[in-house]
Amino acid sequence: MAGAVLALLRLLRADPRLAAGVSAAAVLGFVVLARPSPSVVRAAAMAGVVLLALAMGRGRSAVPALAAAVLVLLLADPALAVDPGFALSVLATAALVLIAPGWSDALQRRGVPRWVAEALTVPAAAFLATAPLIAGLNAQVSPVAVVANLLAVPAVAPATVLGVLAAVVSPLGAPPAQACAWVAGPAVWWLVLVADRAAAVPGAVLGWPGGLPGAVLLGLLVLGLLWFGRSPRWRALLLAVALGLALVLVPTRIAPPGWPPPAWAVVACDVGQGDAIVLATGRPGWVVLVDAGPDDGPVDACLDRLGVQRIALVVLSHLHADHVGGLAGALRDRAVGGVAVGPVREPGWALREVAGTASGAGAPLVALAAGRRLEWPALTIDVIGPQHPAAFVDGDDGTAVNDGSLVLRARTPAGTVLLAGDVELAAQADLLASGVDLRADVLKMPHHGSRYTSVAFLNAVSPRAVVVSVGAGNSYRHPDPGLIGALERAGAAVRRTDTAGDIALVGRPAAGEELELVSRGSPLPEPR
Incomplete structure (x- = not known):
């Protein structure tokens, strides 16, 4: 202002x-x-x-x-x-x-326009001064912070000034205030886009020693860079080192060589504490997406890494935020055939948001229930649950919604996969009692590896591999160590997105051969 x-x-x-x-x-x-x-x-x-x-x-x-x-x-x-x-x-x-005025003057002496010089030096100086304290407080540093701030700079002033103008002129009537807010829309959209994309960059946050030692260490490093940066020779050396690190680290952090692996059939995206499972359909560029994680950025970045341009169907197992929160990111700039929900349509606010997002993308909202079969050239999905969705009542702790999750059994060239949503003990018992075929080569662990998973259910699935979609350092203490240990002792290969990043099921294994699970690495950092 x-x-x-x-x-x-x-x-x-x-x-x-x-x-x-x-x-x-x-x-x-x-x-x-x-x-x-x-x-x-x-x-x-x-x-x-x-x-x-x-x-x-x-x-x-x-x-x-x-x-x-x-x-x-x-x-x-x-x-x-x-x-x-x-x-x-x-x-x-x-x-x-x-710091910033001196840097700005130096750039202007080299012919850089004043506004460009100030836009570059202000976020860079602020980042440099605050980085040691941030490192000490959070035990992490963000290499992309300066770039994110530079990209955000052009939109900050229009969004703020027009927002204030909207409030100031609102007593004159709604039309002038709405006009100001409408004009501010692109700037606000850009800020959200930069935040989403920057947060989704693998390696955007790097670990660093915490506390006073970490702050002092980074502070000394910053002072050293400022001191040596005054010499033209040292500046040239520092620039060469920075460019070398960027050329080596950035490509391997953002798009590591060999990803996605050839002939991938299923990918569990690392979206933090939530689910997002991508299934290849056999049609180039087309996939089925089961759940979209809690936020726009991670699922959008995962789909970009896989080269996904079109989504035949988005299946939302249930309407909890950690499964539907990233829907807008998944649909962003992609054609989509439809968005499917199960028989439990609660909570109501989540269904309204999903319907609005689907409508904005031009995708119909459709219903799925047990007994439905969906087929594509290289993918067949049988909806096998919920068998008896429980009635939702206000004040429910979420169990009824979890037990109302759509349960899918997918046949792929790499093996059968059971996607169990967040079903808990009651819904698992219903599946067992129904006599439906639960056997699968790969099990997407119910409810992020929650302890509310029965041994009888796991025995009925009898998976050769288990994938746990879970966020690092989550407050729920998922997955349960006892369940994971029992699965490993039974001979199942267990992979977790919080430690392995994106996980792909690939190949066409012959009978008796091991399933091939490939991890991309660079899992999302632990939240602070």
Whole structure:
């Protein structure tokens, strides 16, 4: 907001002190509009420091102002002393007034336009200053953070300014406010797209020593880079090293050689704590997708890695968020034949969201139930459950929805696969009692390896291989160690997406041969 006001006043050739004062008033108005929550007040105080530096015409004069702002805020709210967000704001602001101007001037001397120089140096300086603290707090660093911020920069100002304008003009009537929001739409879409794609890049977050030692180590490394970067020879060496690492690491992180493996039949995508299973249909580019994981980015990235352009059918085993949350990402820029749901249509809000997403992609919403068979050239799917879907009641802990999962038995060139959704003990007992054929070469473990899986059910399936779609460090403690240990002792090969990344079933095994499971690696990082 301050930048928009400054830009307008610069066009009018206003005095810098007047421009800074009017911008400060705009910041105060934004605080009132957004409500003075701690994060908003903190950001406004830091913005005031930058505006003061502009008004005084000397960036280094902002350091005492920054120190004064920090002291005033700590006196007003002592809890900020141990607030990570406060520390990050202070470091980022210090970088903006001390590091970014020098970098921007250096780029401008080399012929870079001012706006481009500022757009490049601001996120780079802020990242460099905050990286040691982030590493110490989270035991991780993000190589893609600077790139993500650079890509997001063009959309931040339009989204923010137009959003504020929509709120300001709303008392005049809905049409002008809606017009502002409509114009802001592409910018907001771009921000969401950058966040989705950046979060889905394998290796976007790398492990680093945590705590004070990790922060100090990265801080010393950053200082060393700044010091040696002042020498032209060292800059050339550092640039060569960075390019070499990028050429080696980026391709292997994003698209490792040999992926997808030839003749893959089934792929369990690593989407974190959720399910997304891709089945080849035998028609080039066409697949069946069973569930879409919890978020747009991971499932979209997995389908991209497999070269999927068209989805014959999306089957949503049930309507919990970890199975339907990524539906929009799966359908993004892909033709889709339809979206199928089972007999349990709860929770209602999830069904409405699924229906809206399917409609936006031009895909019909269809129903599946036990007894249905679906066929493609190299894939046959039999819907074998739920046999007796339980009635959903308000306040249910999710068991009824889990037990209402669609259970699919797929025949592929690489073997039979049982996709058990999130069925728990009652639904498993129903399947056993029905006498339906549960035998399969590969079992997609029910409910991410939950302990609510019966030994009788596992014995009836008698899988040669087990795939567990599960998120690293999940709070549910999935999968259950006892069940996994028992399966391994029984001779089943167990693969988990939290440790192996995407997992593919490939080949055409002869009788008695081992199934071939290929892991892509680079699993999603453990959440912090």
